[in-house]
Each structure stands twice: as C-alpha cells, then as structure tokens.
Amino acid sequence: xxxxxxxxxxxxxxxxxxxxxxxxxxxxxxxxxxxxxxxxxxxxxxxxxxxxxxxxxxxxxxxxxxxxxxxxxxxxxxxxxxxxxxxxxxxxxxxxxxxxxxxxxxxxxxxxxxxxxxxxxxxxxxxxxxxxxxxxxxxxxxxxxxxxxxxxxxxxxxxxxxxxxxxxxxxxxxxxxxxxxxxxxxxxxxxxxxxxxxxxxxxxxxxxxxxxxxxxxxxxxxxxxxxxxxxxxxxxxxxxxxxxxxxxxxxxxxxxxxxxxxxxxxxxxxxxxxxxxxxxxxxxxxxxxxxxxxxxxxxxxx
Ligand SMILES: Nc1ncnc2c1ncn2[C@@H]1O[C@H](COP(=O)(O)OP(=O)(O)O)[C@@H](O)[C@H]1O
Ligand SMILES: O=C(O)C1=C[C@@H](OP(=O)(O)O)[C@@H](O)[C@H](O)C1
Numbered sequence: 001x002x003x004x005x006x007x008x009x010x011x012x013x014x015x016x017x018x019x020x021x022x023x024x025x026x027x028x029x030x031x032x033x034x035x036x037x038x039x040x041x042x043x044x045x046x047x048x049x050x051x052x053x054x055x056x057x058x059x060x061x062x063x064x065x066x067x068x069x070x071x072x073x074x075x076x077x078x079x080x081x082x083x084x085x086x087x088x089x090x091x092x093x094x095x096x097x098x099x100x101x102x103x104x105x106x107x108x109x110x111x112x113x114x115x116x117x118x119x120x121x122x123x124x125x126x127x128x129x130x131x132x133x134x135x136x137x138x139x140x141x142x143x144x145x146x147x148x149x150x151x152x153x154x155x156x157x158x159x160x161x162x163x164x165x166x167x168x169x170x171x172x173x174x175x176x177x178x179x180x181x182x183x184x185x186x187x188x189x190x191x192x193x194x195x196x197x198x199x200x201x202x203x204x205x206x207x208x209x210x211x212x213x214x215x216x217x218x219x220x221x222x223x224x225x226x227x228x229x230x231x232x233x234x235x236x237x238x239x240x241x242x243x244x245x246x247x248x249x250x251x252x253x254x255x256x257x258x259x260x261x262x263x264x265x266x267x268x269x270x271x272x273x274x275x276x277x278x279x280x281x282x283x284x285x286x287x288x289x290x291x292x293x294x295x296x297x298x299x300x301x302x
Pocket of ligand 2: 118184225
C-alpha cells in the first residue's frame, strides 16, 4: 500500500493538501491523510527544509517524504536534496541600489576580449542602474552610415578604426551615467585609459575555451581580427584569441575591477563557466564594483 500511495504522490500537483505547517527551523511540512476501504489510515508528509546557504544566490533544500500508519513509526519513502536558485531580479535591484549612491553618476566601462559578454552584461547593468547603454563599436559604425566594423577594417584598416574608437570614447567620457561596452582592443591604447579612468573600468575575464565556443556559435563574420586564420571556426577562433590575450592580458588587468567567470562558477558550484547566466555575471559585476568603491573610500566602512 505504501508504494501505491507513494505513486500517487506528485508533490507539485498535491491538490488535496490538508495541512501545511511552518516549523521553527524555517522548514515546511505538507501532510495528507489517505484512507482506503477496510485499510488503516495512512499519513503522508513531506518536509522541505532549507539546509545550507551556498552563497547569497543558491541554497540547498532537502526533501523528505515519509509515510506513517496510525500506530506505527514513520518510514521514509524518499529523500534527497536539490539546489534552489534565488530569484536574480531582486538581488540585481538591491545590489544596484546599494552602489548607486557611491557611484555618484560615474560611468562603467566594460573591457575584455571579444565575445566576453560586454554587450550582454552591460545591457543588464545599465537597466538595473538606470544608466544609458552604449556599445563603442556601434557608435563607430553609426559614424559610417552603419557600415560594419568588419567593413571599416577592410576599407580603411585597423589603425583608422582605432582612431575612431578613441574619438567615440572621448565623447562618451564627457557624459555621466553610462554603461559602455568597449571594443576588445580598446585597452591597447593608453589614450583610451585616460578617458575610461573618468569612470570605473571592469574586466570581464572569460576562459578562452568559452569565448571560442560562443564566437564559433555565432560565426566570426563580424569580428575582422578572426578572418585570416585557417581551420574550423572553433579552432581558428581559439588560436587567434590565445595570441591576442597574450598581447593584451596586462592591459585588461589595468581595469579597476575584474569579474572572473571561473571564480563565479566555483562559488556557485557550476563545473562549466558556460552554465553561468548573464544575470549571474551581472550580479558578480555589481559585487566587484562595490568592492572597488569600498577600497577607493579607504576602508570597508559602508
Ligand atoms: N553568459 C553567457 N552565456 C552564454 N552566452 C553568452 C553569455 N554572454 C554572452 N553570450 C553570447 O556570446 C556572444 C558574445 O556576447 P557579447 O555580449 O556580444 O560580447 P562582447 O560585447 O564582449 O563582444 C553573444 O552571442 C552572446 O549572446
Ligand atoms: O578585440 C578586438 O580588437 C576587436 C573587438 C571587437 O569588439 P567586441 O569586443 O565588442 O567584439 C571590435 O572592436 C573589433 O572587431 C576589434
């Protein structure tokens, strides 16, 4: 009979709940009585218990389903634990409100290799901070009637593009409350740092394998620095990015703060950085900016 009752126990659709009690340990117990003709009454109960807080984004919840006959002790039908993600939206909102006062309108410049998520994460940051978002590549393209970065490279060369990129960063540096996604190579020109230093720079540090996978998935068409190598999209992207990172690693490290996807994955218990959502990365970005602002203020006072 236990088995029969257990089979009918589909927790999410447990409509016939008779009792739900909140226990002092923050656990919740659901229970329901079952009676079949001429058979003793059975009480099934499920105990949901938050166990450990892995981080401020995940907690482990244990679930134990037990079954008891009137005068017999409870026997456990099923037990296990699962990770329960917290809703990211309120965390993003809370974190952004916390740092906004200390940001005092300063802009955020996202730096990092192509494909590191500067645009994707930057848009989330701008939304939660109530800032405007700009992509420096797009602004250069706008100055050329929408010609793509790849076309500008082809027609005028990389040096010309870099001049235009600097002009765009100079213009942006005159404005408050912006989140700017910079081109992957912007960090290579010292003059660009002069402009970015008016705000806070944040390096999105993504392992090369993940970058190459992302770029190969969308194709290398829009990224002219990846056009010349031979091989399949993943291999040529990976090889070229390795060389670029060797040349630029130190320049990225000049940023005020760093968001390392490997560190977030370890913190959240993911084996692969590819499992990290843009919102999770944005939360870490806000935490790193918070850390920088605290340091900047001399001590960990607020
Ligand atoms: N956390 C993420 N997980 C999976 N794919 C992502 C993530 N962040 C960005 N991407 C994808 O990677 C590609 C490059 O992202 P993008 O934000 O344009 O990078 P960047 O602006 O640094 O070049 C896009 O196709 C985007 O959808
Ligand atoms: O790494 C680079 O030198 C470049 C990155 C690109 O921007 P994203 O980082 O936005 O892809 C773009 O500026 C151009 O193709 C050059």
